[in-house]
Amino acid sequence: MKNTDVAAWLSVLFNGVMAAAVGTYLTARRWLPQLTTQEGYKEAIRLVNGE
Known part of the structure; x- marks a missing residue:
């Protein structure tokens, strides 16, 4: 664990x-x-009810 590379952790x-x-x-799609x-x-319901 001590000798691990910072770039590897960032990756x-x-x-x-x-x-x-x-x-x-x-x-989301x-x-x-x-x-x-x-x-x-x-x-549509709002418009129909408003008429």
Whole structure:
């Protein structure tokens, strides 16, 4: 543990950050269309009720 290279630890850290970012991106890509549809329905109901 004493003789480990700082660059190796930084590489592990940045790889973890990148993996989390990719996971977040993939989750958002699946979730965004559902959110858009849901908000569209809410707006449509608001407009219909306002007429």
